[in-house]
Amino acid sequence: MFHEALSSSPSDYSAGIAAEQAHYAASRVEDELVCVRADIERLLLITEGLWNILRDEHGYDDELLVRRVLEVDLKDGKIDGKLAAQAPGDCPHCNRPLSQNRRYCLYCGEPTPVDLFSR
Numbered sequence: 001m002f003h004e005a006l007s008s009s010p011s012d013y014s015a016g017i018a019a020e021q022a023h024y025a026a027s028r029v030e031d032e033l034v035c036v037r038a039d040i041e042r043l044l045l046i047t048e049g050l051w052n053i054l055r056d057e058h059g060y061d062d063e064l065l066v067r068r069v070l071e072v073d074l075k076d077g078k079i080d081g082k083l084a085a086q087a088p089g090d091c092p093h094c095n096r097p098l099s100q101n102r103r104y105c106l107y108c109g110e111p112t113p114v115d116l117f118s119r
């Protein structure tokens, strides 16, 4: 093994390190994918449960619920099964632009409105 290390070229050594780093990065992405799939499955279960409550206990039919989902999808101007990220808008207190992912306005310090469905 010692002789192999001495006989291999520096480019072989660099390629080996690069391959090892790529393998590690791919492994991390696989782990994240497993977590994302589990999150999606959990959200689908919750959504189906809520959908069933709305239909079975509150009288909303599937057609109305589908139409409401399409209305949400259309909020960004196109029906494509997703909602594009939107700018946070202006502060309701001082009318200056709000920053993304901040709980308080940078200008006036007031809490920013909570949008549970922001992306």
Ligand SMILES: [Zn+2]
Binding pocket: 091, 092, 093, 094, 095, 096, 105, 106, 107, 108, 109, 110
């Ligand atoms: Zn403000």
